[in-house]
Amino acid sequence: MKKSILPLILVLVMSCSKEIPVHKDVSKSFEERATHLVSLMTLEEKISQMSYESPAITHLEIPEYNWWNECLHGVARAGIATVFPQAIGMGAMWDKEQMFKIATAVSDEARAKHHEFASRGKRGIYQGLTYWTPNINIFRDPRWGRGMETYGEDPYLTGELGVRYIKGLQGDDPNYFKLIATAKHFVVHSGPEIDRHRFNATPTPYDMLNTYSPHFEKVIKEAGVYSVMCAYNSYNGLPCCGNTELNDLLRNDWGFNGYIVSDCWAIRDFYEKDAHAVTETQQEAAAMAVQAGTDLNCGNTYPALIEAVKNGHITEGELNVSLERLIVARLRLGLFAPEGAVKYESISYDVVDSETHRLLALETARKSLVLLKNENSLLPLNKNVKKVAVIGPNANDLEVLLGNYNGYPSNPVTPLNGIIQKLPNAEVKYAVGCKTAEGLPIFEAVPSAVLFTDESLKENGLNAEYFSNLECEGTALHTQIDGNVDFTWRTTSPFEDINYDQFSARWTGYISVPKTGKYALGGEAFSGMKLYLNDSLLAKREDVHHPKKIYEYVTLEANKPYKIKLEYKQNNTDHAVMQFLWEAPNDSLENEAIQLAKNSDVIILCMGLSPLLEGEEMKVKVDGFSGGDRLDVKLPATQTQLMKQLKKLGKPMVLVLLNGSAVAINWENENIPAIIEAWYPGQAGGTAIADVIFGDYNPAGRLPLTFYKDINDIPEFSDYNMKGKTYRYFEGDPLYEFGFGLSFTTFNYTNFNVPNSNETNKDLTVSVDVTNTGAIAGEEVVQLYTTKLIDDGFNPTRNLVGFKRIFLKVGETKTINFKVTPKQLASVDANYAQVVNNEQLLLSVGGSQPNKELETAQKVITKKVHLIGDTYLINK
Structure with a gap:
C-alpha cells in the first residue's frame, strides 16, 4: 500500500506559513515592533529593562545590556583607545569640521569595541552602544570642576560643536544608529559640585531662553540627538529628573522623540533626607521620575516600580511608554536586525588606536x-x-x-x-x-628599597598572591615576591591561567623609610583597591566610574617597620592597573x-x-x-x-x-x-x-571662555543669574577675553559687506575677505559678533553669531560668508517671547571680539545694520 504524503505536505505548509514575530519583522516600524515586544513581557521583565543594567530575557532572545558608556574625548574606560584633547580643548579649536572627524573616529572605535566584546559574550558596563556624551552645559563660572567637560561658556559655540559631535557619533544611516549620543545635563547644571544633589536652580526666563537652553534645542532639532540625561539639581523647585515642565519642553516644544536617562543615582536624591527629599519612599520617587518622562534609571531605584504599580502610584501602561522608547533605541542599534542590515557592524577592530586616529x-x-x-x-x-x-x-x-x-x-x-x-x-x-x-602629592611608585617581605627587613619586595576570584578568597593560584607594585596589565593577565578581567591580588609585607617625616601613601587601581597600614584601613576605592588616585598623608618614623597590605580586584573591565604610590618628603x-x-x-x-x-x-x-x-x-x-x-x-x-x-x-x-x-x-x-x-x-x-583677573570680579558661584558672567554679560576688564588667541602670522580683514538694513524676519547675509599678510602660512578663526547699541539690562549686549576656522597660505585671500538667522538676532521681551525688534545693531568681524569702545580694533572691523519692518516673533 502506498504511503500517504499528506502529513509531509501539511508539515511543509505549516513550516512555510510560520509567521515572523512582529518584533523581528523589518517590514514593520520600529515603534510597532517595540510595542509588540513589550506586550510579551511580564511586569517584572519590563521594569528590569528600565535600569541601566538590563538583564537578558531569554525567552524573548533579548541579550543582557548595560546602557552606561562614555566617550567625552575618545572611548572611555574600555581599554586601549585613542584619546583626544579634553572637551574644553576641543572647544578651543573653534572647528566644526574637526569635531565631526573626531566623533567619527570615536564612534568607529566604539562600534569595533562593542562587537569585539559581544563576540566574547561580554555585555557589561562600558561595552555597549549608548554613550552618555556630550556634556553641553554652559561653563558659566570658572570655579566649576566639570567645566573641562564642556565646550565653554557660549551657547552658540557649544551648540554648533555639539551638533557636529553628535552627528559623528550617531552616524548617517536613516534606520540604524552607529551609536546613540546623549546630551547632558538637562538643565541649568554647572555646579557647585558639593550641592548638586540638593541645589535648586531658578534662572530668570531671560537667562533660560538666552543661555541655558538654546544649545539643547539646537542638538535636538539639528542633530537629532536620541538621548538626553536629566541633571541632579532641581529646576524651579522640582528635581530635573522628576520635572514634567522639562519633559514638556523637550518633547512637546522641541519635538524630541528619544529617551531620557537619569544622571547616576539622581533619583535616589528624591527621597534622601540630605538631598532634594521630595518623596518619602523609593517607589514614590521611581513613579515620579517615570511620570515626568525619565525612561531609564542609572541607579537602583526603578526596581521599586513593582511595588509602585501594586500600590497605585503608577500604572503599567505608563511604564510601557518609557519601555517602548528604550526598546526602539535598542532596535535602532541593531537588536533583531537581519544580517548585513547594520552597515556599522562591519567596522574592523584594527581602527582602534590606528595610525590614522593617532594622527587625528x-x-x-x-x-x-x-x-x-x-x-x-x-x-x-x-x-x-x-x-x-x-x-x-x-x-x-x-x-x-x-x-x-x-x-x-x-x-x-x-x-x-x-x-x-x-x-x-x-x-x-x-x-x-x-x-x-x-x-597634592607628587606621586611615584613606592620603590623596592623601602618594601620588605617580613619584619626582619632583610629581603626587599612584597609577598604577592594572585587569585582567580574577585575577593582574594581561598588558595592563591600564584604566589611570588614582587619588587614593588607598579603594574599596567591592560588586557593581558598576570598569568596565563587567570582571566585578564576577572581576578584579584593581594600584597603583604612591610614598609620602612630612612627618614622620619610626612608621607603620602596611596595608589591607583581601575576596578578597586584597599590599602591597610598596620592592619587599619588607610584608603580604598571601589568606584570604577571615576578612577583616580587615592591617598592619605601619614607620619612614618625612620627605620621602623610598618605592616602593609594591598588588595586589588579586576572586575569585567578592559584596563587593569595597580600601583602602590607615595610621596616622600622632599x-x-x-x-x-x-x-x-x-x-x-x-x-x-x-x-x-x-x-x-x-x-x-x-x-x-x-x-x-x-x-x-x-x-x-x-x-x-x-x-x-x-x-x-x-x-x-x-x-x-x-x-x-x-x-x-x-x-x-x-x-x-x-x-x-x-x-x-x-x-x-x-x-x-x-x-x-x-x-x-x-x-x-x-x-x-x-x-x-573668559579668563578673569580676580574671582571678586564675578558674582558668587551659586548665583545662576548670568549678569556679570561670561563675555556676554561681563562688564569688567578680563585678563584674556573669550575668542582670544594669537598666531605667528598676521591677517587683514577687508570688504566687510553688510546690508544697510535688513527685515526682521529675514536671514542676514554678510561676507568678508581675509588675507594672510604675514611671512608664514597659518589658520585664522574668523568670528562674527552682534552688539546691541542699547542695553536693556536683561539680554546679552554681545553675541557670537558665526565663526569659521580657515587656512591661508602666505598672501592668500579667502572670502568668508555668514548667514545669521532671525533667531540669532532675537531678544527676550517682557512677555518672555523671543522677538526681533526694529533697532540698530553693530556687526563685528575679525580674529577676536571688538574692544570695549566698539572702535575698529586690530584684526577686527565693524559695521552697523538697521533691522526694519514689523517686530518678528520667534517663539514663546
Whole structure:
C-alpha cells in the first residue's frame, strides 16, 4: 500500500506559513515592533529593562545590556583607545569640521569595541552602544570642576560643536544608529559640585531662553540627538529628573522623540533626607521620575516600580511608554536586525588606536592650543638651542594629558617627552620644581628599597598572591615576591591561567623609610583597591566610574617597620592597573629647579591644574579646592612662587598651562614673555606643544571662555543669574577675553559687506575677505559678533553669531560668508517671547571680539545694520 504524503505536505505548509514575530519583522516600524515586544513581557521583565543594567530575557532572545558608556574625548574606560584633547580643548579649536572627524573616529572605535566584546559574550558596563556624551552645559563660572567637560561658556559655540559631535557619533544611516549620543545635563547644571544633589536652580526666563537652553534645542532639532540625561539639581523647585515642565519642553516644544536617562543615582536624591527629599519612599520617587518622562534609571531605584504599580502610584501602561522608547533605541542599534542590515557592524577592530586616529589626535591637540602671549616674537624657539630646562609638575604627568572621562592610549607623549623628541641634539633636563598645589602629592611608585617581605627587613619586595576570584578568597593560584607594585596589565593577565578581567591580588609585607617625616601613601587601581597600614584601613576605592588616585598623608618614623597590605580586584573591565604610590618628603624641589635653570639656555615651564584637583564630586583635601570645584581662579601659589624665583635668573621663559578651566595668571602675564594654553591635551599633547614652541605648527586656537583677573570680579558661584558672567554679560576688564588667541602670522580683514538694513524676519547675509599678510602660512578663526547699541539690562549686549576656522597660505585671500538667522538676532521681551525688534545693531568681524569702545580694533572691523519692518516673533 502506498504511503500517504499528506502529513509531509501539511508539515511543509505549516513550516512555510510560520509567521515572523512582529518584533523581528523589518517590514514593520520600529515603534510597532517595540510595542509588540513589550506586550510579551511580564511586569517584572519590563521594569528590569528600565535600569541601566538590563538583564537578558531569554525567552524573548533579548541579550543582557548595560546602557552606561562614555566617550567625552575618545572611548572611555574600555581599554586601549585613542584619546583626544579634553572637551574644553576641543572647544578651543573653534572647528566644526574637526569635531565631526573626531566623533567619527570615536564612534568607529566604539562600534569595533562593542562587537569585539559581544563576540566574547561580554555585555557589561562600558561595552555597549549608548554613550552618555556630550556634556553641553554652559561653563558659566570658572570655579566649576566639570567645566573641562564642556565646550565653554557660549551657547552658540557649544551648540554648533555639539551638533557636529553628535552627528559623528550617531552616524548617517536613516534606520540604524552607529551609536546613540546623549546630551547632558538637562538643565541649568554647572555646579557647585558639593550641592548638586540638593541645589535648586531658578534662572530668570531671560537667562533660560538666552543661555541655558538654546544649545539643547539646537542638538535636538539639528542633530537629532536620541538621548538626553536629566541633571541632579532641581529646576524651579522640582528635581530635573522628576520635572514634567522639562519633559514638556523637550518633547512637546522641541519635538524630541528619544529617551531620557537619569544622571547616576539622581533619583535616589528624591527621597534622601540630605538631598532634594521630595518623596518619602523609593517607589514614590521611581513613579515620579517615570511620570515626568525619565525612561531609564542609572541607579537602583526603578526596581521599586513593582511595588509602585501594586500600590497605585503608577500604572503599567505608563511604564510601557518609557519601555517602548528604550526598546526602539535598542532596535535602532541593531537588536533583531537581519544580517548585513547594520552597515556599522562591519567596522574592523584594527581602527582602534590606528595610525590614522593617532594622527587625528595629534592634529586635534595642535588645533586646541591657544597662544596667549608672545612678547617680541620669542616663539618659535630655535631648534639649535643647546640646553633646555623643562620645569613644572605638569611636564611629565600622564594624568594631565588625559583629563577625566578618558580612555587609555597606548603611547602617550607628555610635554617633557615631546620636547626631548623634538630636540635630539640638545641637552633636555627635567625638574618638577614644586607641587601643583600644597597638599597634592607628587606621586611615584613606592620603590623596592623601602618594601620588605617580613619584619626582619632583610629581603626587599612584597609577598604577592594572585587569585582567580574577585575577593582574594581561598588558595592563591600564584604566589611570588614582587619588587614593588607598579603594574599596567591592560588586557593581558598576570598569568596565563587567570582571566585578564576577572581576578584579584593581594600584597603583604612591610614598609620602612630612612627618614622620619610626612608621607603620602596611596595608589591607583581601575576596578578597586584597599590599602591597610598596620592592619587599619588607610584608603580604598571601589568606584570604577571615576578612577583616580587615592591617598592619605601619614607620619612614618625612620627605620621602623610598618605592616602593609594591598588588595586589588579586576572586575569585567578592559584596563587593569595597580600601583602602590607615595610621596616622600622632599625639601629640595625648588633648589633643584633653580640649579637646573641656571645651567640652561631656555626655561620651559609646564604648570596649571590637575584632574586630581578639578572634576566631578571629588574628595579633594587641598586648600583652594572643594568637592572638585575651585574656590579661586588663581594659579596655586606654589607654582607662582617658583616662577618668581626663576624669573630672577634672566633666562628666556616659556609658560605652558595644562588645565581644564580659566586661571588668573596676572603676574605671569606681566613677567613671562611667552604663554601657551594647552588644556588637558590628550595622548599627543606633548608632541603638539613641542611643535608650537619650536615652530613646526602655527597655533590658531581661541579661548572658549573668559579668563578673569580676580574671582571678586564675578558674582558668587551659586548665583545662576548670568549678569556679570561670561563675555556676554561681563562688564569688567578680563585678563584674556573669550575668542582670544594669537598666531605667528598676521591677517587683514577687508570688504566687510553688510546690508544697510535688513527685515526682521529675514536671514542676514554678510561676507568678508581675509588675507594672510604675514611671512608664514597659518589658520585664522574668523568670528562674527552682534552688539546691541542699547542695553536693556536683561539680554546679552554681545553675541557670537558665526565663526569659521580657515587656512591661508602666505598672501592668500579667502572670502568668508555668514548667514545669521532671525533667531540669532532675537531678544527676550517682557512677555518672555523671543522677538526681533526694529533697532540698530553693530556687526563685528575679525580674529577676536571688538574692544570695549566698539572702535575698529586690530584684526577686527565693524559695521552697523538697521533691522526694519514689523517686530518678528520667534517663539514663546
